[in-house]
Amino acid sequence: MFYCSFCQASHTFCIQQQINDHKPVISLQFNEGELIFDEEQQLRGIYFIKSGVCKISKMSANGKEQIIHFLGEGTLLGIRSILNEETTNLKARALTPVSVCFLSKKSFFEILKDQNFIRQLLGTFAEYLKATDDRIVIMGENKMVQRLAHFLIKIHDDFGEDTLGNLKLYLKREDMASYIGVTIESTIRMLKVFERKGLILIQGKTLKILDIGELKNISKGFSF
Amino acid sequence: MFYCSFCQASHTFCIQQQINDHKPVISLQFNEGELIFDEEQQLRGIYFIKSGVCKISKMSANGKEQIIHFLGEGTLLGIRSILNEETTNLKARALTPVSVCFLSKKSFFEILKDQNFIRQLLGTFAEYLKATDDRIVIMGENKMVQRLAHFLIKIHDDFGEDTLGNLKLYLKREDMASYIGVTIESTIRMLKVFERKGLILIQGKTLKILDIGELKNISKGFSF
DNA sequence: CGGTATCTTGATTGGTATCAACTTAAGTGG
DNA sequence: CCACTTAAGTTGATACCAATCAAGATACCG
Numbered sequence A, B: 001m002f003y004c005s006f007c008q009a010s011h012t013f014c015i016q017q018q019i020n021d022h023k024p025v026i027s028l029q030f031n032e033g034e035l036i037f038d039e040e041q042q043l044r045g046i047y048f049i050k051s052g053v054c055k056i057s058k059m060s061a062n063g064k065e066q067i068i069h070f071l072g073e074g075t076l077l078g079i080r081s082i083l084n085e086e087t088t089n090l091k092a093r094a095l096t097p098v099s100v101c102f103l104s105k106k107s108f109f110e111i112l113k114d115q116n117f118i119r120q121l122l123g124t125f126a127e128y129l130k131a132t133d134d135r136i137v138i139m140g141e142n143k144m145v146q147r148l149a150h151f152l153i154k155i156h157d158d159f160g161e162d163t164l165g166n167l168k169l170y171l172k173r174e175d176m177a178s179y180i181g182v183t184i185e186s187t188i189r190m191l192k193v194f195e196r197k198g199l200i201l202i203q204g205k206t207l208k209i210l211d212i213g214e215l216k217n218i219s220k221g222f223s224f
Numbered sequence C: 001c002g003g004t005a006t007c008t009t010g011a012t013t014g015g016t017a018t019c020a021a022c023t024t025a026a027g028t029g030g
Numbered sequence D: 001c002c003a004c005t006t007a008a009g010t011t012g013a014t015a016c017c018a019a020t021c022a023a024g025a026t027a028c029c030g
Helices: A011-021 A079-083 A105-111 A115-140 A144-159 A173-180 A184-196 A212-219 B011-021 B079-083 B105-111 B115-140 B144-159 B173-180 B184-196 B212-219
Strands: A026-030 A035-037 A045-051 A054-059 A065-071 A091-094 A098-104 A200-203 A206-209 B026-030 B035-037 B045-051 B054-059 B065-071 B091-094 B098-104 B200-203 B206-209
Touching (some): A045 A079, A054 B115, A065 A115, A065 A144, A065 A173, A079 A105, A079 B115, A115 B115, A144 A184, A173 A184, B045 B105, B065 B144, B065 B173, B079 B105, B098 B105, B144 B173, B144 B206, B144 B212
Antiparallel strands (some): A200 A206, B026 B098, B054 B065, B054 B091
């Protein structure tokens, strides 16, 4: 969690506070796998994730889905298109049950009058932009080993472990593949390699990180 | 050029106007190849490109340079790090002679009090974010033909042609390679293929687009 | 004019995509 | 609860694209 350079509180807290102070706020629930919004869609407002995880993706020219980010609680969705009065450029789908606040366009522009809020928003955008720049660099890595290692670390850091030490966020092989930009088959094969090397443990659907240090080395291009 | 949803003028114009209205504005010149700022640097302010083109890049884990964007006039540099009070996450280098306005951090935060400016800035950020999302998707394309075709179209659209119909922006093979995420050798080879197919014309340093329609098809994954 | 940066070409290796088949798991309705 | 259907995961064989290594050509600059 990062802290707002203007108000010294964490962004998540601030933004949520602002949104809550502004009525009406509509609460919405999405089931696992449900579509929050699609590409090229006209939104009526923005979404603030209260809990759950969703994947943000975009269809590539060849019809493959490229996952841009996995986003969890405290994230705003749909702002870009609302701000620019455009249709969405990305698709958002719930990976777990997701609970959001929906804020109408009108209410959003109302909050936007608040000097403090708008500055927080700029800070949030800036953070998001940094993360997105990093994604470009990672996608430019020519070896998938590195990208897979990076992905595992990211999921571990962002969403943590359950009580048994397994990754809390379960992802299909398909989604892993879409995120790192390779085929499902290659993903499976490389996961097996990681398992054989004692870096991870695969038990059915669950995945456990065993040697995060070595994974970090791999993601940096060392050894292998 | 896109138009501001708030003030109906083009962003470039508006932002420049705002900056000019705010003294002191320091004008700086950078020669071709000169570094504007490096990664992990502490900036004292932001830069507004008045003319010229620069490349924004980041070192990947394996020590290769990944070019994120080529940015021309009307672009703001360094805002992300100033807003978040962090060091830069990217490197900016002049590709042509570049003329910028430098605006101190203090002056920037002064302008930031202007409700209108801050909204324009949000709009600009949003646009930039969209472009960056697209970059991720393109880097995820597994075939370099598509990425090269896309790159050529982009340089053509963003920076145009000279009076002879050649691409106005000259780029080294190295920079093309860094942008599309492949080796220099592969870039050269694929350019030759494009030339043999009559899509482009290579004359020494200059490059001319002959069949932009077919390049667009290739970038979308058709044929080839 | 010599030295350095950039560009180019060839041969080889290796990583991933692709295709095809199969296994396992998860629903679903009778 | 079982038979059926579909989704997800897995494995192997093969082809192809791009990286790598090595060498040379060309342009550029002091």
